[in-house]
Structure formats: C-alpha cells, structure tokens
Amino acid sequence: MTSSPTPTRPNPIQFVGYILGRTLPASMQAWVRDDVLGPGGSRRFLLRWNLPVIPPLLLFLLIPGPVWLPIMMILLLLLPWTYFSVALMPIWQRHRLQQHGLDPGLLGVKDRERAMREREAYERRHGRVA
Incomplete structure (x- = not known):
C-alpha cells in the first residue's frame, strides 16, 4: 500500500485560508518562504492587500455630481492605504x-548580502583589502 506524497503547495481551500491569515502545514514551509520572500512577493502582497479595498471604494462613483469628485475621494483613501501597506510590508x-x-532573519538576507558586496567593493577601491 502506497501513501500519497506530502503536498508542498496549498490546495485552493488552503490557499484561501492562507490569504485570510491561517497557517499552512509544515510541509509547505518552502512554498510560504517563496511566497513571502521570493520573486514577486512584494507584488503579491500589495495585490492581496489592495484589491479587496477597491470594490467598496468604487461605491463613491455613485455619488451624484461631477465625476472628478468621487475619483478624488477614492484617491484620497486609496493612496494613503497603499502607502501604509508598503510601509508595513516588512512587519507583515x-x-x-x-x-x-x-x-524571520530570512527577511533581510538579500539586503545584508548586497551591503557586504558594496563594502568589499569600497574597501578594494580604497586599498583597505590586502
């Protein structure tokens, strides 16, 4: 009797739960790491954070008057929302x-590696490395 392999990607129900803040099984840690820190992680975060806000904001378009007024009200709320979501992304x-x-130390690995390369290049340029 063969057992099914341990899943490494969430199924649709697990994915929706993950989006809503639930924890995935330990077998999916690599997927979570790639989702949070991998290529496109920032873009995915911003889409998941900002898209649910847009439909309620579109209700402003139902306000009578010149069209620029509801558009400005939408922007007045959406721009700070996006700004703070970018600012709070590392905490999330x-x-x-x-x-x-x-x-959580994985969060700054790329920045630390880049800083180390820049420091080595600086030291080579200024003759501090033997």
Missing part, C-alpha cells in the same frame, strides 16, 4: 515567516 512578512515556523 516577518509575522508570516514566524507564523509558519521560519526564521
């Missing part, structure tokens, strides 16, 4: 990593 990423049992 750290939370998601901790929630799934991953090291």
